[in-house]
Amino acid sequence: MNKLVINADLGKHRINKNIYGHFSEHLGRCIYEGYWVGEDSPIPNTRGIRNDVVQALRKIKPPVMRWPGGCFADDYHWMDGIGSREKRPTIVNVHWGGVTENNHFGTHEFFDLCEQLDTQPYICGNVGSGTVREMRDWVEYITFDGKSPMTDLRRENGRDEPWKLPYFGVGNENWGCGGCMRPEYYANEYKRYACYVRNLSGNMINKIACGPCDKDYHWTDVLMREAAETMQGLALHYYCGTGHKSRSATVFEEDDWFTVLKSALFMEELVTKHSTIMDHYDPHGKVGLMVDEWGTWHDIEPGTNPGFLYQQNTLRDALVAGLTLNIFNNHCERVQMANIAQTINVLQAMILTEGEKMLCTPTYHVFEMYTVHQDATMLPISLTCSDYEFDGDKIPTVSASASVDSESKIHVTLCNTDPNTDAEISCELRGVAVSSISSRVLTSSTINAHNTFDTLDNIKPEAFDGAKITSSGFTAKLPAKSIVVIEIK
Ligand code: AHR
Numbered sequence: 001m002n003k004l005v006i007n008a009d010l011g012k013h014r015i016n017k018n019i020y021g022h023f024s025e026h027l028g029r030c031i032y033e034g035y036w037v038g039e040d041s042p043i044p045n046t047r048g049i050r051n052d053v054v055q056a057l058r059k060i061k062p063p064v065m066r067w068p069g070g071c072f073a074d075d076y077h078w079m080d081g082i083g084s085r086e087k088r089p090t091i092v093n094v095h096w097g098g099v100t101e102n103n104h105f106g107t108h109e110f111f112d113l114c115e116q117l118d119t120q121p122y123i124c125g126n127v128g129s130g131t132v133r134e135m136r137d138w139v140e141y142i143t144f145d146g147k148s149p150m151t152d153l154r155r156e157n158g159r160d161e162p163w164k165l166p167y168f169g170v171g172n173e174n175w176g177c178g179g180c181m182r183p184e185y186y187a188n189e190y191k192r193y194a195c196y197v198r199n200l201s202g203n204m205i206n207k208i209a210c211g212p213c214d215k216d217y218h219w220t221d222v223l224m225r226e227a228a229e230t231m232q233g234l235a236l237h238y239y240c241g242t243g244h245k246s247r248s249a250t251v252f253e254e255d256d257w258f259t260v261l262k263s264a265l266f267m268e269e270l271v272t273k274h275s276t277i278m279d280h281y282d283p284h285g286k287v288g289l290m291v292d293e294w295g296t297w298h299d300i301e302p303g304t305n306p307g308f309l310y311q312q313n314t315l316r317d318a319l320v321a322g323l324t325l326n327i328f329n330n331h332c333e334r335v336q337m338a339n340i341a342q343t344i345n346v347l348q349a350m351i352l353t354e355g356e357k358m359l360c361t362p363t364y365h366v367f368e369m370y371t372v373h374q375d376a377t378m379l380p381i382s383l384t385c386s387d388y389e390f391d392g393d394k395i396p397t398v399s400a401s402a403s404v405d406s407e408s409k410i411h412v413t414l415c416n417t418d419p420n421t422d423a424e425i426s427c428e429l430r431g432v433a434v435s436s437i438s439s440r441v442l443t444s445s446t447i448n449a450h451n452t453f454d455t456l457d458n459i460k461p462e463a464f465d466g467a468k469i470t471s472s473g474f475t476a477k478l479p480a481k482s483i484v485v486i487e488i489k
Helices: 051-058 071-075 109-118 131-145 149-156 183-195 217-230 254-281 315-331 362-373
Strands: 002-007 021-023 065-066 091-093 099-101 119-123 166-172 206-209 233-240 288-296 335-341 352-353 357-360 381-384 387-390 395-396 398-404 409-417 423-430 435-442 467-469 475-477 484-489
Touching: 002 398, 002 409, 021 288, 021 357, 051 109, 051 357, 065 166, 065 335, 071 091, 109 119, 109 131, 119 131, 131 149, 131 183, 166 183, 166 357, 183 206, 183 217, 206 217, 206 288, 206 357, 217 233, 217 254, 233 254, 254 315, 254 387, 254 395, 288 315, 315 335, 315 362, 315 398, 315 409, 315 484, 362 398, 362 409, 362 435, 362 484, 381 398, 387 435, 409 423, 409 435, 435 467, 475 484
Parallel strands: 002 423, 021 065, 021 335, 065 119, 119 166, 166 206, 206 233, 233 288, 288 335
Antiparallel strands: 002 381, 091 099, 352 357, 387 395, 398 409, 409 484, 423 475, 435 484, 467 475
């Protein structure tokens, strides 16, 4: 029998709600069509931003939104995206399909989106092809409340009050699309640019440095050694999929199921090893590990633009989300933010759109089920479980995390990675007595279950009666290939 011990009386660290953050880039149909349809669109919108999407996203309580990229960020010149829309210059999105954009979605529209979503803005600045002055001016334009050339310009463009900007990324993937730099070179550049990302008019900016790709531990070592004192966060990017033979998001067998889940679980090793390096230079944990790009990367949907990274999303992606978020929760002492890539119509999306139609993906439902952990206190767990074996390889059958919220409700999220067999688990809850239990499950009879524009609710969370109170805690029978959230009072 699988066994979980939850130390309900030993909670010490808060699960920063920003772990449930999002990333929206000017890529494919994420910004344009996904959010932005323009004020004259027949699709119901508020100042150009579609209402159905805002309404759906608000239900998963997005705590923070990273924008405008991604690779796009180091090619983006913010002044092209302000002022009268008709007069804005176009930009060719060289990284993503070579399409020409009209810059109708810029700084003002982004802050409007954040206000509509009730989320915090996280802007990623341009180090690769932008100047220090450009970055400095952007921060002044957004946050300064005195009189200056930048605030005059902001007021001319219709915004009197400054906005609050709590997070700013100093470049994106500067080891690759953001300038092909060595870590030593980028560390110097980071310090130079970050110096001009100022705290103005009482706005306090958390500066986030470009971090490593996957297991580039050398990058983390150099950045922490050279620049830890000047940053509040170090980014980490990791995508999982079926490796170089990127395969269909919906047409796959058990071998691909296993491969993708195994590669998702590699996040545990990544977070542990990068955190160990960070602990060395920053023993008091002042610098957060910000996993500001993560998720599945499958083959594109047939017939779509390869540069748009449009993929469907199945129960397998939901499992990836559940496993990964459990890892982040359990490492919340160091992981202070994470941003799944990307919110709409790109990679592991929450939402897919087609004209006026919209659907919520299985990944969306996991984010909704896990909202209970946002800003709750993580409860340390110890888990002993069997393995799910496939073709001579294996991964743990069960993944779990637990937290207690401000009303003393305990929430446990559990995943069963095995697509064929239910997993019985017995949980000992130390330090509290259980008086009531309720739970929900996300599962399906097929591994590739997904929602379509014709069957919106093919897969969605359902009430679950497989969790029972015992004298020391509870037991649960986790269905094969499932994600379960349990609430204990
Ligand atoms: O999310 C898609 C791309 O993946 C981002 O633009 C880039 O930062 C990463 O390589």
